[in-house]
Each structure stands twice: as C-alpha cells, then as structure tokens.
Amino acid sequence: MPKGMGVVGSVNPQFPGGGARRSRRLAWLLLAPALLWSAALLVYPIWVVLSNSVHRVQSGLGSHHPFVGLRNYAVLLHDPVFYHVVKITLVFSVFNIAGSFGMGLLTALLLNQNYRARYVFQPLFLIPWAVPQIVAVLIWRWLLDYQYGPLGYLLWRLGLVPSPHIAWLIHPNLALIGVIITTVWVQYPIATTFLLAGLKTISPDLIDAARVDGASAWQRFRNIVWPHLSGVRNILLMLLIFWSLGQVVVIWAMTQGGPARGTDTAAIMVYIRAFQDFRIGNASALSVMVLVVSLAIGLVYYRYSFQHARKSGGG
Amino acid sequence: MGRAALWFLVMVALTGVVLLPVYWMLLTAINGASIFTFPPHFWPTSLAFVNFIQSFTFRPFATWLINSATVALGTTALSMMISLAAAYSLSRYPSRAILNTGFLILMGQMIPLTVLIIPLYIIFRTLGLINTLTSVILAATTFALPMCLWMLKGYLDHIPYELDEAALVDGCSPLQAYVRIVIPSMAPGIAASAAFSFMLGWNEFFFANTFLTTQNHWVATVGLDSYIGQYALQWGAIFASALMVTVPPAVLFFFIQRFMVIGLSQGAVKG
Helix, strand or coil: CCCCCHHHCCCCCCCCCCHHHHHHHHHHHHHHHHHHHHHHHHHHHHHHHHHHHCECCCCCCCCCCCECCCHHHHHHHCCHHHHHHHHHHHHHHHHHHHHHHHHHHHHHHHHCCCCCCHHHHHHHHHHHHHCCHHHHHHHHHHHCCCCCCHHHHHHHHCCCCCCCCCCCCCCHHHHHHHHHHHHHHHHHHHHHHHHHHHHHCCCHHHHHHHHHCCCCHHHHHHHHHHHHCHHHHHHHHHHHHHHHHHCCHHHHHHHCCCCCCCCCCHHHHHHHHHHCCCCHHHHHHHHHHHHHHHHHHHHHHHHHHHHHHHHCCCC | CCHHHHHHHHHHHHHHHHHHHHHHHHHHHHECCCCCCCCCCCCCCCECCHHHHHHHHCCCHHHHHHHHHHHHHHHHHHHHHHHHHHHHHHHHCCCHHHHHHHHHHHHHHHCCHHHHHHHHHHHHHHCCCCCCHHHHHHHHHHHHHHHHHHHHHHHHHCCCHHHHHHHHHCCCCHHHHHHHHHHHHCHHHHHHHHHHHHHHHHHCCHHHHHHCCCHHHCCHHHHHHHHCCCCCCCHHHHHHHHHHHHHHHHHHHHHHHHHHHHHHHCCCCCC
C-alpha cells in the first residue's frame, strides 16, 4: 500500500546540517496535530460507538451501563424494522447509484460531443453540485408539493399523469422516489465530472478509426469507450455506494425517514434510534454495521485508486 | 436537421430539466405573486425585492448568517493550520511510516456522518460544548482535514525541492524555508483547500442540527431546515434567504471544482 502512493514522487530529502534524525523528528512533530485530531475526533469516537454497542445504554451518560455482550446486535437481528430498513437502504442505494451514474454518463457523453459548446454547457450541468444540500431539499420539497408543486403540474400538462396533484412525500413509495430524485440531482454532477475526465483520455483517432471501419455508434461505445472508462468508473461507483449508505442530510431534511418508514435507511435509523428513541446501545450496534460496510468499501476504494495512480505513472 | 443542431436541442432541453429547481428558487425569491397558487406561475408576475429585506425581519436570519460565517471561517483556519503542517511531512519526508499515518488520516473521510454523530454528541456534552458553534467547527474540521491535507500534499509535490534547498543554503531552517519560501509559492493550492473547508463549514447541517439547540445559536442551514414543511410562512422571503445562503459556497465551488475532483480521484483519471 505505501508504495502504491505513487503521487508522492521520488523526493526523499536529507536536510543538510540537521541530519536525518532531526528531520524525522520535525516530520513527526508537524504531522502530530493532524494525527492527534484524528485520534480524538475519529478513533476515540469509534471506540465509544463500539463500547456502547456492547453495553445497555438507554440515555447516554450518567447512569450505570451494564455489559450485555452482543445482545444489542441480537435484538437488531430479531427486529422486523431492521430488515425493512435494510431493504429501503438497498432500494435507495441501487436507484440513487443507477440514477447518478446514468445521468452522469449521459451528460458526459453529450458534453464530449462538441468541444467548443462544452464550455457553455459544462458549468450549467455542474450547478446542482454547487447548491447546498439543504437548499436543494427546500426547493425540491416545493417542486414536489402535493397542492402547489409545479412538477406535478408539468407532468400532468405533458399527459404523463392523470392528475396534477401527486402525493409525493405523502405516500411512502412515492416519498422514496422523491428522495432519490433529489439525491440524484445533487450528486450526478460528480459523476459527470469523473466520466468526462475519463472520456477526455480516449484518443479521438481511435474512435475515428473505428468509424472508418464501419463500427456503429453503439459498437464504438461498447467496444472502445466503455472499456476505457473502467478505472474512473470503478472509483466513481465505490464513491457512490459509500455516499448512498451514508446519505443523511437529504433524507433527514426531506422526510425524516417517513412517511411510515418509507425512506428509513440504515443511516437514518441510527439517528432516530439514538436521538428520538434514546436507545443508544441499539443505535450503536447498527452504527457499527454501517461502519464496517463503509470501511470495507473505503479500503477497496483507496487500494484501487492508489494502485491506479501508480500504474498511470503516479506524480 | 443536422447532427449539431440536434445535439444543441438535446443539450438545451436537458439543461432546462436540470436547472428547473434553481430557476424555481430564483423565481420564487423575486416574484411578487404568492407561491400558493394553482396552476403555478412559471414567470414572475411582479418583482418583489422586498423579499430579501423580509428574510431578515421575520427570523434572526442575520444572526444565522454570522454564525455560519463563524463556523466556516473557524473550520477553514483550523483545518488549514493543521493540514499545512502535516502536508509538509507527507511531501518532504515521505517515509513509509509517515505515509501510512497520512493514509490512516485519509481513511477518516470514509467514516459516515451517522456513525460519528452519537459519540461526538456524547463527547461534546461531557465537554459542555453542546449548543456552541465550537462543537460544529470541531466536527466540520474533522471532515475537512483529510481532503485539505491530501490536496495540499499534491500541490507541495509539484513544487521542486530545489526551492527548499535554495532557502536552506541562504541559512534558513527547514521550517523557515517552508513558511517563507515554499508556502507563498503554493498560493493557488492553499486558496483551493481553504475554499473547500470554508464550503464544508458553511454547508454543514447534520452536526449543527443536532448540536445547536436554541434558535440564536443556529447556523443558516439549520434555519432553512426549520422552514421545511411549514405552509404559514412567507415563502418569497424564505427562497430569498436560500438564495443568499447558496451564493457564497456556489461561487467558491466553481473556483475549486477541478481540485475537488483531483482530490477525490487521487490521480485515477490521469491520462
């Protein structure tokens, strides 16, 4: 892994005068604040979660918290809500990832068609990324409003729905769709940027040659473009999986996991169990599960991206 | 119709769909007509810039903006100081142990908010930091730090070591060489990561919403969230507020967007 950090370059200075040992001390001294910060606000909190997940903790601090082993986990595994939440998390993640990736690919391919006009359209397509997530939720709640929402009205005018009043955010399944639309809207520009960067590395000569050989647009995409995107695509997908599992801001602000738990993902359930039900032990056990899955993805992501960086020449 | 024209039409249509929400915010913020009409108005019927003034009068929006700015600046100052120091170690002394430590700090980015919210709440309550902006600054810095560190390291790697050496020959200590000579020459990288941490602090919602309990301590994102789902309010003024909250990070975003992608992909898209 450390060798994989190809971005480092080859500099390994030995400072004159000071000597290697003094330089090493200086290096650790300068790294210390960042290390201590991470230890205090990342490592220690994770220890707190792990510890809470094996204790009976009803309201945080103060009282006696008996050790209960893996009971919190067992309780979760016998809780029907847990399985519902796993299902919602999967549905949310799959559609959010597919939507963000699909929109990203579509916009990236379109932007890659015309080099000059790209400079006009590319910033426009990136605007949703620049909007704070809370503002995005505020806007989308209005667009999807049952009574006055313009989206229902537009869909109705286009003849796609029988009534302009759509019960987005009132019906559990429609609420999940509403949350997914909003999340895709704030997220797809990241996919656009990644995939466009990948598309730029494909030599136009390669595409032209295929065209001369009579390859159709689909064949060119399938046999040249798609394989070329593999590196960027894998990293992007890992980021999207990770962000889907961890998404709390949009869901919480939009529906708070409701209505009728229709948008209750694992990340939201942790929050509800801890801050509304005050079942800290239960919430911590679920937290640990989310953490394990996320870190597994994170590890693969870093391994992959650093290896890729090394292969493509590093610094 | 030619291919180019078709392409152009598709692009315009797609842009329209994608930017409808932003248009809706702008429209509602300046429209004099009520938002409570059906069918909805798609064009402003009259202009009401008074919305922007009203957004300050019906809730303590000015206080929220000042709190947001405090959190954003605090996050920026803290994460820049810590990551500038650490980036020097990672770039100039890249021993295996140092790099592994840097990698562990980077892994911090991969911890979901929801996992940290419970322990941080417990820790901050013990320290008496609940309902203070400090708690939000500390939490936001934790998330800004890994990204800033690796962005700055990437920048430092591109500054030739000869620059350090020249300063050392002139009698500077390594640290003096870094502060006086190297840091000024990496100004664009510093600006980009400072902008990143500012945005992260300004947009922070989840921790702020949990830690800040009284209205006067809220930041702008928490204030905006309190409007969601409420009908008996002046929505023109609320969207004017939302617009004002959006502009500062949006401007910074377009300035640093390129660096963020490089940071996230760690060189994976290099040709």
